[in-house]
Structure formats: structure tokens, C-alpha cells
Amino acid sequence: xxxxxxxxxxxxxxxxxxxxxxxxxxxxxxxxxxxxxxxxxxxxxxxxxxxxxxxxxxxxxxxxxxxxxxxxxxxxxxxxxxxxxxxxxxxxxxxxxxxxxxxxxxxxxxxxxxxxxxxxxxxxxxxxxxxxxxxxxxxxxxxxxxxxxxxxxxxxxxxxxxxxxxxxxxxxxxxxxxxxxxxxxxxxxxxxxxxxxxxxxxxxxxxxxxxxxxxxxxxxxxxxxxxxxxxxxxxxxxxxxxxxxxxxxxxxxxxxxxxxxxxxxxxxxxxxxxxxxxxxxxxxxxxxxxxxxxxxxxxxxxxxxxxxxxxxxxxxxxxxxxxxxxxxxxxxxxxxxxxxxxxxxxx
Amino acid sequence: xxxxxxxxxxxxxxxxxxxxxxxxxxxxxxxxxxxxxxxxxxxxxxxxxxxxxxxxxxxxxxxxxxxxxxxxxxxxxxxxxxxxxxxxxxxxxxxxxxxxxxxxxxxxxxxxxxxxxxxxxxxxxxxxxxxxxxxxxxxxxxxxxxxxxxxxxxxxxxxxxxxxxxxxxxxxxxxxxxxxxxxxxxxxxxxxxxxxxxxxxxxxxxxxxxxxxxxxxxxxxxxxxxxxxxxxxxxxxxxxxxxxxxxxxxxxxxxxxxxxxxxxxxxxxxxxxxxxxxxxxxxxxxxxxx
Numbered sequence: 001x002x003x004x005x006x007x008x009x010x011x012x013x014x015x016x017x018x019x020x021x022x023x024x025x026x027x028x029x030x031x032x033x034x035x036x037x038x039x040x041x042x043x044x045x046x047x048x049x050x051x052x053x054x055x056x057x058x059x060x061x062x063x064x065x066x067x068x069x070x071x072x073x074x075x076x077x078x079x080x081x082x083x084x085x086x087x088x089x090x091x092x093x094x095x096x097x098x099x100x101x102x103x104x105x106x107x108x109x110x111x112x113x114x115x116x117x118x119x120x121x122x123x124x125x126x127x128x129x130x131x132x133x134x135x136x137x138x139x140x141x142x143x144x145x146x147x148x149x150x151x152x153x154x155x156x157x158x159x160x161x162x163x164x165x166x167x168x169x170x171x172x173x174x175x176x177x178x179x180x181x182x183x184x185x186x187x188x189x190x191x192x193x194x195x196x197x198x199x200x201x202x203x204x205x206x207x208x209x210x211x212x213x214x215x216x217x218x219x220x221x222x223x224x225x226x227x228x229x230x231x232x233x234x235x236x237x238x239x240x241x242x243x244x245x246x247x248x249x250x251x252x253x254x255x256x257x258x259x260x261x262x263x264x265x266x267x268x269x270x271x272x273x274x275x276x277x278x279x280x281x282x283x284x285x286x287x288x289x290x291x292x293x294x295x296x297x298x299x300x301x302x303x304x305x306x307x308x309x310x311x312x313x314x315x316x317x318x319x320x321x322x323x324x325x326x327x328x329x330x331x332x333x334x335x336x337x338x339x340x341x342x343x344x345x346x347x
Numbered sequence: 348x349x350x351x352x353x354x355x356x357x358x359x360x361x362x363x364x365x366x367x368x369x370x371x372x373x374x375x376x377x378x379x380x381x382x383x384x385x386x387x388x389x390x391x392x393x394x395x396x397x398x399x400x401x402x403x404x405x406x407x408x409x410x411x412x413x414x415x416x417x418x419x420x421x422x423x424x425x426x427x428x429x430x431x432x433x434x435x436x437x438x439x440x441x442x443x444x445x446x447x448x449x450x451x452x453x454x455x456x457x458x459x460x461x462x463x464x465x466x467x468x469x470x471x472x473x474x475x476x477x478x479x480x481x482x483x484x485x486x487x488x489x490x491x492x493x494x495x496x497x498x499x500x501x502x503x504x505x506x507x508x509x510x511x512x513x514x515x516x517x518x519x520x521x522x523x524x525x526x527x528x529x530x531x532x533x534x535x536x537x538x539x540x541x542x543x544x545x546x547x548x549x550x551x552x553x554x555x556x557x558x559x560x561x562x563x564x565x566x567x568x569x570x571x572x573x574x575x576x577x578x579x580x581x582x583x584x585x586x587x588x589x590x591x592x593x594x595x596x597x598x599x600x601x602x603x604x605x606x607x608x609x610x611x612x613x614x615x616x617x618x619x620x621x622x623x624x625x626x627x628x629x630x631x632x633x634x635x636x637x
Contacts, residue, residue, distance in 0.1 A: 065440065118621060121621075125382055125439050126576075128439075129621060130622075132569075132572065136614045140610070260444060261444065261447075268440075304462075308458035309455070311454055312455030312456065314448075315450065315451025315454075316448070317448075318447070319430055319448040322437075322441050322445045322448065323430075323433045326441060
């Protein structure tokens, strides 16, 4: 939808933000992100932190599922690996968080490569089954390897210390999450401008054709698993330090399903979509809770029904988006942008 | 030796319950190429419907079972027309996610109507212990085995000899060719989901008799995946044999090695089967042509 835009060098053509309007929007958004923690209430700050962590996890999953087309139900397991690695390093060995988190990411990437080995032989549904089995196996290992993980007991992780100050408030943690999320988004955006990213997309679209033109499909699939798991491990490690208490219940198959829902509702294969989906799926339960609390005085029945309503709305929203707008919120956003861009010529 | 026999009998009876659930998967996959992550919740729904008819409305159990089956068929048809039909031809991940969404909605409905606490079910299947040699097994589990085998025979005959069964296999094989032969895909999909929902309802009723109704019944849906993959996603005898094998493996692991391991062994088997022979023991191989 870009007519009348001409570039005179490759650098301008390949830039992430090509049009002036995009640059202005980005500037406004960054300004908003920087001002937000100073003006927001603690409740909204907590939500913002949760959305930030979820965005990192969603972008990671999107690299694997949206850009490379490998269905993975193992999100919960990857986050668990990242969280427990960083948590154990920090709690048992006293490793500072700025070291334990990268180590956790690398460990998760290695685990991701192991998970990705079935992708050599399996596609689509069968790969989903294999990752489901791997999720269950990792969950079982966490609950049964008591000497390492404490089994079913919760693991307490100390709050990180940065520049001498303990990062134990939402306000302070916001900046760490902001930096991490910014890094993730920028890395991913640039990844898909590079030849590695193009290889991933080629595998998604037509993997046999990609193999034919010389893309080493198995290597790039494993690389996709590794990269995706790196960021998912980052999200998990941040969760461990943010919540300071983690247990296996936080990383079940439900989490995998939640993240898949995030990227599908947000939009597969887009970074915007990961953010929109993460925000939507984090705000939705909060919204329902608030509505429920407001209606509690009017209709006490609402309080008992609330968990069922949460679950039902989750499923209904997912089904609704899949039927009505399979390309998700990112597509809706693009529609809105395009409408204004070509106004008044809407065709 | 006694222990081995006891474990074998227990394993087989558990396996047959898995097989009953797996049958529903296979029927839906065989006709519409959709793997139904909500099968466990159809099981749950059937169990609670039976609970409603027999325990809450106080009907006699034969009438209750018949009504449950009818309601399950209707539910299956409705689900198919509202949720699945708009997604025909969409990529696999959409299919998987829509059935996952459906699973959430079904669980929410059950939770909202009947509440989250487990309830006791007025068991109408005889439960006295039956002795096979030195091993003891409940009569209700033997009946479960019998019903599973009866279903096996019935569905194999259905798919081989009836018009609708052959139509289902035709659609699974090549939708376009089936359409051009005059087969109504909508009717057949609705029929497949109705039958699968009814099979799930039967499984749910049996489970309710054995353990009572609670939200945990739907967990069985996930635990049955190894059975389905091992037997082959589109093979009915495969579901039965896969169920038997997984049931026996679980029993032997639990009995001889240790209690903690028997829940994870099916998933390890799942991974091994997927690596070595993804289409399972009796499944049809998918050959990709470029």
C-alpha cells in the first residue's frame, strides 16, 4: 500500500521505519513508555510489567510458530527451564541476576535444540504432539528431580540487585523489563531482515522448495528452536526474579496454550501482533475480574461463576478470532493504518 | 506370577477405557482430518449430562443413558456446524487452537452449570469384584472392556460396509473427489462429530460409574494422545490395540518400577513412536508429493 514513496539508497529502503508517519508513531510510543511509570498507579504498573514479560515470551514463540511454521506446545516447559535455571543459580549459588539470566537463556536455547530434534522428521500435527510430550516430560522432571528443583515445593528467588539498589518494586523492575523487551523486539525485527530470518520464513512457506534452493532446512529449524527458546527462557528468567517465588504450577500446558492463544489472537509472524496479543490476554482476565467485582453487589451469583466465566471467555475469544479474523489484531491494526493512509480513497 | 496377572488385568481394563476415548479421536480424524483436543471435555460433558439426567432429574438409568447419548449427538452436531465448518481448509495450527478454545468453553459451561466440586454418581453398572484366577478386577471395568470391544466391531463394520462409513473414508482420502461423487461433506462431518460425541459420552458414563463426576475427567483427553499416535490416528483397531499396550505399560511400570514413573512412560513412548514410526502401528502413511 505504498505508492509515491521513493528511496534513493538501500539503507533507506531497508530501514525499519521508512515513512515519516511511522517514525513519528514510534517516537510517540517510546515517549509514552518512558513517561508511563511516573504517572501510572501501582495496579497498572504491575499489569505493564506482566505485559512486558508476556511480550518477550510471545515474540519468542512467534519466531518459532509464526515465522518458521513449527508448531510448539512446549512454551511452558521452556519458560520453566529459564526460570528454574536462573532461579537456582541466583538462590543456591548467589550468581548476580545480570549473569544468571543470560546463562538461563543459553541453557534454554540448548534445551530448545533438543526439543527441536523431532522437527527433522515431523511436521504440523505430529510435531505438536512431540512438543506436547516434551512439555509433559519436562514438567515431570521438574516435579521429580527434587534435589535440584525442590520438586513440588516453590523455589524462592532473591530480588535482583542493580547498581547497589534492590530491584524489588514494580517501578524499578519496569525499567529492566523495558530494556529486555526492547532488546527482544529490536533483535527479532532485525533477524527477519537478515538471511537467517528469510530462511526461517522460507521454511514456513514451502520447506521442500527451500531445501531445493539450498536452505539447510534441518539446521535452520534447529536454529529457530534455539533462538525462540533463548527469548522464551529470558521471559521465564525474568518471571522468576519478578515474582521471587516460582513453582511448577506456573509452567504447565495451560501456559503453553495461553501463549499460543496470544500469538494467534495478536497475529502470527508479526512483532506488533506479539505485543497486542500479550496485552490483550493479560488485560482480559483483569478486566473480567474488575467487572465481576463491580457486579458482585448487584448479582452475587456472579462471584461464584467468575472462574467459569474467565475460562469460557478465553475459549470464546480464541474461537471468535480464529473464525472472524485469523490474522489477528495485527491485521486489524494494519487495516486501520491503511484506511487513514489511503483516505479518502478506501479502495 | 500372581502380581503379573493382576497387573495385566488392571492394565488391560485401564487400556480399554483409554481406547474408548481414543475411538472418538480416531472417528473425527478419520473423517475430517481434525485432531480434537476437546475430546476429553466431550467426555466430561457426557459424564455430567448423565449425572444431570440420572442423579439430578432422578430418571431411570436406561432412560438417562439414552437421553445423554441423544444430547451428546446434538451437541456434537452443533459444535461441528458452528466451530469447525468455518475453518475447513485452514492450516493445522488453526484447527488445533480452535479445538483448544472449544475445550475451554466446554469446561467453563460444565463448571458454571454444575460447579467445580466432585460429585458422587449413582453407579448403575455393577461393581462387584470378579475373580479371574488369583487376580481381582471390578465388574465395571470388565464391562468397559466389553463395551470397547463391541464398539471396535461396530465401528469397523460401520466404516467398511455402510454408505456413511465409506463416505467418511472417501472424504478423508480426497475431499474434492468425494464432493464430485455427490457426497455431502457437511452431512458427513456432522455425522462424524455426532458419533464421536456419543462415543465420548459412553466413555464418560463408564468413568462416572468408576470414579464419580469431577473436572478431572477431562484430563484424560490429553493422556490419551499417546494411545492415538501409537495405534495410528486413523485406525480403529489401532485405537484398541494402542490402548491395550499403553494400559499394560503403565501398569507394569507402576507395579515393577515405581509409582511416579507410570504417568510419564506413555509420553516417552509417544516421543519414541513419533521418531521411529510417526503414523503408528496401523495408521496410513502420508506421502507428500511436490
